[in-house]
Amino acid sequence: MTEFDFNRSFGFVLYETARLLSKRFDQRSKSLGLTRAQCQALAYLVYHEGINQAGLAELLELEPISLARLIDRMAQAGWVERRPDPQDRRAWQLFMTEKAKPLFAEMIAVGREVRAEALSGFSPEDSDRIMELLLRARHNLSDHTTELAPPESSGPLAGAAE
Amino acid sequence: MTEFDFNRSFGFVLYETARLLSKRFDQRSKSLGLTRAQCQALAYLVYHEGINQAGLAELLELEPISLARLIDRMAQAGWVERRPDPQDRRAWQLFMTEKAKPLFAEMIAVGREVRAEALSGFSPEDSDRIMELLLRARHNLSDHTTELAPPESSGPLAGAAE
DNA sequence: GGCTTATCTTAAGCCTGCTTATTAAATTAG
DNA sequence: CTAATTTAATAAGCAGGCTTAAGATAAGCC
Numbered sequence: 001m002t003e004f005d006f007n008r009s010f011g012f013v014l015y016e017t018a019r020l021l022s023k024r025f026d027q028r029s030k031s032l033g034l035t036r037a038q039c040q041a042l043a044y045l046v047y048h049e050g051i052n053q054a055g056l057a058e059l060l061e062l063e064p065i066s067l068a069r070l071i072d073r074m075a076q077a078g079w080v081e082r083r084p085d086p087q088d089r090r091a092w093q094l095f096m097t098e099k100a101k102p103l104f105a106e107m108i109a110v111g112r113e114v115r116a117e118a119l120s121g122f123s124p125e126d127s128d129r130i131m132e133l134l135l136r137a138r139h140n141l142s143d144h145t146t147e148l149a150p151p152e153s154s155g156p157l158a159g160a161a162e
Numbered sequence: 163m164t165e166f167d168f169n170r171s172f173g174f175v176l177y178e179t180a181r182l183l184s185k186r187f188d189q190r191s192k193s194l195g196l197t198r199a200q201c202q203a204l205a206y207l208v209y210h211e212g213i214n215q216a217g218l219a220e221l222l223e224l225e226p227i228s229l230a231r232l233i234d235r236m237a238q239a240g241w242v243e244r245r246p247d248p249q250d251r252r253a254w255q256l257f258m259t260e261k262a263k264p265l266f267a268e269m270i271a272v273g274r275e276v277r278a279e280a281l282s283g284f285s286p287e288d289s290d291r292i293m294e295l296l297l298r299a300r301h302n303l304s305d306h307t308t309e310l311a312p313p314e315s316s317g318p319l320a321g322a323a324e
Numbered sequence: 325g326g327c328t329t330a331t332c333t334t335a336a337g338c339c340t341g342c343t344t345a346t347t348a349a350a351t352t353a354g
Numbered sequence: 355c356t357a358a359t360t361t362a363a364t365a366a367g368c369a370g371g372c373t374t375a376a377g378a379t380a381a382g383c384c
Contacts, residue, residue, distance in 0.1 A: 010277045011183055012202050013296050016223055018180035020303035021173055023342075026369095037370060040174050054332055061178060066371055068334060073369075090332040090379045115172045118299045126295060133292040134175050137280045141182035181371075188339095188372075199340060216362055228341050230364060235339080252349045252362040 014137075021118050029110045032103055038074055039107045041067070045080070045096050046104070052091040061142060176299075183280050191272045194265055200236055201269045203229070207242070207258050208266070214253040223304060 025036040034042070044059050045051070051059075057067040071094065074080040079100040085091040119127050187198040196204070206221050207213070213221075219229040233256065236242040241262040247253040281289050 008293065008297070009205075009273060010280070010293060010296075011187060011198070011273055012205075013293065013300060014176075014280075015180045015184055015198070015202075017296050017300040017303065018177045019341075020223065020300065022177055024303060025173060026342080035369065036173070036177070040177075043171075043174075052332070061182065062370090063372065064333070065335085065373090068332095070370070085332095088332075088380070090377095092333080111171060111173055118172070118176075118302055120302045121298065122295075126298075129291060130295040130299070131170065131172060131175065133284075133288060133295070134172075134179050135170070136283065136288075137292070138175060138179040138182065140280055140282045141179065141186060185372075197339065214362070224340090225342065226363070227343090227365085230362095232340075247362095250350070250362080252347095254363080 017118075021114060024114045024117060025110060028113060029107070032106055032110070033077065034079070034103065034107070037070055038079065039111075041070055041074065042079060042096060042100055042103075043107070045094055049095055050093045052085060052088075052093060054091070056094060179280075183276060186276045186279060187272060190275060191269070194268055194272070195239065196241070196265065196269070199232055200241065201273075203232055203236065204241060204258060204262055204265070205269070207256055211257055212255045214247060214250075214255060216253070218256060 022036050025039075029036065029039065032039075041056065041060065044056060048056065048059065053067055053071060054064055057064040060067065071080055071082070075082055078097055081095045081097050082092040083095060085093050119130070122130070184198050187201075191198065191201065194201075203218065203222065206218060210218065210221065215229055215233060216226055219226040222229065233242055233244070237244055240259055243257045243259050244254040245257060247255050281292070284292070
């Protein structure tokens with residue numbers, strides 16, 4: 001009779017793996033002054049300048065209030081600027097500051113290092129496979145599961161996704 | 163020229179998937195009065211009665227202080243009891259209370275539901291594969307990467323891992 | 325116009341995790 | 355035995371999630 005092997009419980013394994021990876025990212029990115037969550041928010045913001053908080057929260061799939069406080073800290077640190085939306089007095093338009101722009105190369109390098117550590121010993125096929133399977137799982141858990149995956153679109157950081 | 167597709171960045175995808183799944187678990191387990199993290203701690207505790215906090219933190223791969231406050235809340239709620247270790251006056255021995263024991267079946271059911279949602283549309287091979295790949299990644303990110311995976315051991319909840 | 329509903333943001337309060345640092349006790353070195 | 359080191363637990367302070375609820379504005383309907 002084998003133990004309920006929580007060490008092999010899907011949810012626990014997934015959550016721990018993500019937490020350990022996030023911890024590694026934060027350790028390595030500490031010199032940047034940006035956390036993993038802030039990097040992610042900035043990453044989306046680059047391609048959606050002027051988006052409001054509700055829209056960015058939608059992209060990041062987190063609650064608007066969670067994003068609001070993330071933006072609070074980033075605005076405080078000078079990475080992000082809030083400008084009033086001239087069309088909608090309830091909303092802010094969000095912009096990266098010039099100060100934040102030089103950080104992209106470093107963010108990408110940190111991401112690459114952490115990914116390499118996590119996927120050490122993975123064949124290219126294994127790496128592709130885990131991404132594919134995670135994307136499917138994320139899609140299943142998403143609130144808007146009817147939407148399609150976003151198409152490859154143009155931008156200044158071609159092929160950098162890891 | 164394709165965008166840096168953060169939507170396909172390994173770390174971001176992994177983290178989001180885990181967060182969405184954890185959110186689902188907490189939504190469904192709210193009636194239990196236990197969060198995902200508390201369920202996980204209890205799950206390990208069942209098979210390690212009398213373990214101290216440092217040991218349990220090691221099993222869960224989180225920092226001792228993180229576990230200490232988790233245990234604070236669980237002791238407060240009456241799920242866990244701290245008893246002084248007669249051999250070591252620094253340490254507590256941790257025990258599940260009787261009150262907590264009936265919750266296991268429900269915890270497992272919630273885990274099963276959430277897993278089914280996440281892995282909807284996955285073939286059995288896909289399900290096995292994502293677990294295997296996640297376990298390898300977690301092992302790579304673990305602090306004690308030299309240790310082997312734990313063997314199948316005996317216990318009262320055979321084959322329940324999902 | 326006026327009412328109702330929906331949307332954007334934030335407040336309050338909570339849980340979970342981290343880093344850093346402290347205290348107390350056990351263990352080891354000399 | 356004593357001193358130095360290690361270990362168990364906790365304190366303080368912070369980031370980042372959540373739920374629930376509120377305020378302000380926009381949009382839609384009559």
